[in-house]
Amino acid sequence: MKVCRRSFLSLIIGGAAGTALSPLPLKLMDDSSIWSQAWPWTPVPEDGEVSHVGSICTLCPGGCGITVRKVNDRAIKIEGMKGHPVNNGGICVLGLSGLQLLYGPTRVKTPLKRVGARGEGRWEKISWDEAIAEVVKKLGGLREKGKSHTVACISGTDRGTVAQLLGRFLTVYGSPNFIRIPSIQDSYELTMHLMQGVQASAGFDVENADFVLSFGSGLIEGWGSPVRMIKANSKWKERGKVVQIESRLSNTAAKADKWVPINPGTEAALALAIANVIIQKSLYNADFVKNYSSGFEEFKQMVLNEFSPDDVSGITGVSASTIESLAKSFAGSSKPLAVCGRGQGETPGSLNEFMAVHTLNALVGNIDKKGGVWTVPDPDYIKWPEVEMDRIAANGMSKARIDGAGSKRYPDTRYLLDRLPNAINSGKEYPVEALFVAGANPVYTIPDSKAVKEAFNKVPFVVSFSSYMDETAVNSDLILPNHVFLERYEDVPTPVGLQKPIIGLSKPVVKPLFNTKHLGDVILLMAKAFGGQIAKAFPWDSYEVCLKETLGNKWDKLINDGFWADSNFRPAVWGGAFHTPSRKFEFVNKGKAESIKIEGDEKAYPLILMPYDSMRLASGFIGDPPFVIKTVEDTVLKGKEIVVEVNPKSARGFREGDQAILSTPKGSVKVRVHHFNGIMPGLVALPRGLGHTAYDEYLADKGVNFNELIGPVEDPVSGLNAAWGIRAKLTRA
Amino acid sequence: MDSALIPEGVKRCSFGKFIFWIIVVGAVLLWGVFAMLLCWFKGLNQTNMNDAYGFAVWIWADLAVIALGGGAFFTGLLRYIFGKDELKNIINYAVLIGFICYSSALLILAIDIGQPLRGWFIFWHANVHSMLTEVAFCLSCYFAVLTIEYIPLILENRQVDKVPFFHNLSHNMHGIMAIFAATGAFLSFFHQGSLGGVAGVLFGRPFAYREGVFIWPWTFFLFTWSAAACGPCFTIFITWITEKITRKKLVKKNVIMLLAKIAGWMLATYTIAKIIDTWYWAAVTVPSKGFTLMDFYSNNPLYGIWILVLEIVICGVVPSIILITKKGRESSFLLISAVFLGALGACVNRWVMVLQVMAVPVMTFESWPMYFPSWQEIATTILPVAYGIILIMISYRYLPIFPQEREIEQIG
Amino acid sequence: MKEQHKNTKAKKYGMVIDLDKCTGCGACMAACMAENNVPFKKDESNKLDSITWMRVYSLTNGKKFPEADMCYIPRPCMHCEAHNGHAPCVSVCPAVATDYNHETGIVSQIYTRCFGCRYCMAACPYHARYFNWWDPVWPDGMEKYLSPNVSPRMRGVVEKCSFCFHRYQLAMNKAYVEGRRELEEDEYQTSCTQACPAGAIIFGDLNNPGHAVNQIAKPDPKHGGRPMNPHAFRLLERLGTNPKVYYLSSREWVRRAGDNYIKDEGKQGNH
């Protein structure tokens, strides 16, 4: 048959038409759409049996109860625990994102030993036996040379069994250098110590206060136990008033009933001027002042002479009439409460300011009263036998602390971490030969990052117990990764700022995912390896045994409810509350309440840089997980650039979104400018919690770490860091 | 070389020159195809679109080419239904331009959707309340009609025509073309309209929202009207360009004059309607939502009141006056300026109804998001232009697009 | 647009958000992301392509220091009822991938039905709808926390807040097993409501006079659900979207920021 062009064409066309009319195209279309609905690279979460585990979140000192939803052995979601005395069902943005830390890429999965240069990030995986042997060998060597005191330990907390085990280990080993991460807790403890003669934490009965006078505290921005404070804020909306004294319109200021802008750093003067009005108009609680306080007359004279509203108005920028009305409404309320500690309270602050503010509480007599400041003793469930130190340990313990805490100069201060970098760098004290870091990220959180890194580089042996590859872990020699909080048992004593002692119990929600080990067990293993008195001080087989024994009859309740509260606890009665030499509240007057001078020359640096805190930026030892960094607004972080707030008045030609160089005496960084009418002219505000160099690609290299731009300023009384800002300038990029 | 394929009695450039230009335009086409494939395989993250600009330059291009392709349906309507017989001399070209515009529009839509493989859901799971469903249905049906109108043209190629079946098919299709044209006009009316409805029904967007009759907002009718007005303008404009490029007269003046006159009256009435619509919208609709007219034309770096003036006065009133006056039509310069402005007016209108709609903030605490297309978007937008040029080149070379060409050539 | 369920009274789930209490802490945003398997990218600072079903906006009163004021406003999907369920987005979706459920008043989104034309996004004045410009990618191991109750979305589709509809389904399943047809107020609560540390979000059935949302917002059925509580307002009330999320604020400038007004128009411009 002759195949002509025509039949060929017909075949093609006929074939095409035939295929088009057959069900094949339909079938293919359907298949393709089904395929696109289940792309193999889109995960399909496995279903299974649902269960809930109650525990305590330890991502911050807030101590919230959490309920973790599980499907089979996977943790699916963290929710707030209903009925928990701190957060009753509520939960914060960081706590909600906890699973991203558990399952996230920043986990340290096995003990690591540095092989490259410090901070280079080259590691060798080692076994736990090797890791512990390594530490013991190093520490043993130091001990033999009588240098046990050159070992220091930085810990996120000094409370609870794990921190206590760590401290105990240091003691029997022979070093006085257990150092807690600084915060306003230091200042509050010192204030309570000096004015009330007690060694206790300050608790605030915020739920019952009806007039809250806050001197720059970020009441709803992470101050105290964050969820509890936000809950309290909602209560104040229903019945109560809040006055925020702050130079920037923070969230707290915006939510307050009244915002009083103040020249930064003059808060103590304002507090004393308020005291002046209260005393002058006899608005104070006469019973308390007369019967339960001492030093009032002296205090009165000082305040009347030096802190008249008119004079203070000039210093603070707050009008005399405002001062008077503040004083009247404060003293006129039935349950007034004055608090201080800037932002989230990560910088301890000026002791004078704390005492001045606490004086206001004393004047209205709301100490250990409903809605006031309570003296909260540490829970006393940890009753281990006294350690028996051997000769070396006793010798080591007799040495002075390297940070100067408890020295002649700062006799009452317990920890002074902010002084450590300088102590190491200056070499005036003894060198630090080994450093432990647990539950803390000092390389990131301590001011003057340059000096901190320099100090770290001078320490020949740094051991990190971090679960995550944070800045400190990166700059260490050995990482002994702890379980994360969702994988371990741990007791959580009274959350910061809570007015009654409670104990929470963190429970393992999931089995440890990686080759990590509980810090408590690591301490026990180290102690055993040393033998002798050191081993003797730790008679437990495992941390779990130790914890169960320590908690005794509270254990069952803790396992069932997740927390234990002392139902018998009542605030102290004035008659027996004060343990000062006079047995009364003391209006301590430690020199003139001078404001803390910040670093930098006014001419070279016309602006003042201040940090601000946000619930959406974790600035402690934990960095923002992906969910949290996602919530950060574009007026805070834009791409990789940090945005600083400036009042349009002091923007000097910088338009919204312009790039600029922000310089302080400590360093300069690239920023973007955001015009914000809520900030006092002359100030620049920079968010804390950004500028991480470690962690994962969702967080690292975004923005600037505030600590690179500021150094500590020593409070003359306490030695704690009182820097509330630093001089700065903005120049063209 | 390919002379056997070229229609009888007309001159075409050399095959080499033809191929050269095909390759040049083809390179641009390939660039567009590359961008298109990127969008398909990597997803729409290749574009600069975002959650504020869900519709962007593509949708504008889509609406614009459909409006400009409106010449096909309107000329067809005039030719087959209203019996304007002269127009048979330009209808072929109008159909070709329409075919190009509509196929491009469909292609753009296929790139624009996030899940192209599921594109057929719009037919299968149709929501009859959605203007977009109406668009999709009428668009595809009308595209089928345009194909049917274009097929006889292909069949008239010298070689194809030799096949008796194709010759007969072409003959028969011509025979009932009026029915197809009528269906096409019906479909076209609805999809031009529903494209207008797409923006007009957005009652959450006061800038776009218009009241109307039954389910159709005023923009529904305005879009159809403007397509009927600007489509012929575009046909005249492209014919003029083709004549310039080929350096030949292809369509007799009386045909152009007739089409221009009709287009002029359509444009004039459209402009009046548009002015009334804008006035009512600015005076009644917008204030009832809490806005003033100037809210939509201030506080942003691009959209000032100039765009409204450009659309209505410069691209509406001015070309209308030119086209409805005999003197204006007869001046070649004025005529071409007028049809260009008319076509531009449709493009500006579609831009405003797509991109400015996205840009105007509705919530008081939002600001104007601005947008600039990525190169992938630009390339895929240019793709249809390149494709259209190539199709015109091939059709012009091998098909009897301009029935009067031989006649004019012989006279000339 | 299904017919109403015959056995039970139609619900109208909605929210009241107290802006006086809202501290802008962001917990609702994270609670939503964690509950609904919302993906995240390396850079989420461009808010125009960042998927946040619940987004907290911040408003300012526009005044200068020290008169400046600020307020946060969390914005979930408003689940507009508009007129008889013709929400701005529902009526425009060409493929019925989003629908108004007359039983619950919830606007659904069917990811496998959506083909990504984004018309709904153009229609929504609240920017509550988000497009998956990218394939969702979880870092290795992190997909372990994904909830089986909400399917992760694929690239190229639109997603939005569902008022945690899966929680409604789970609660209804449980109720049915127990022989009930009605839910208690606390049996069905959204993830953001549950998490909010300030207790600023309240969720429930607006049709049920026993529910807190109804008692607080006091929706006026005669006027398209407009709140009768003088401190309550809805976003863009005047557009006729008839949203089911009510806001409370004691500050007038905040209430006014909820809608557009011509300069000297009266308060709460009722037209």
Add this chain to the structure above:
Amino acid sequence: MLPFSFEWIWDLSHMVFMGGLWYALTIIGLGMTYCIIKAAVDTCKGKGGHCGH
């Protein structure tokens, strides 16, 4: 699109819209079918063309 897909409702909008659609499709389909069949018939009858049967 078809009455047996599950979202189909026999309401006015569906009848008008889908009615219009199917009406148009029918015209186009029937028209084309007519043309093709008639062309085939004509071809068999030997009409037109230059090299036909």
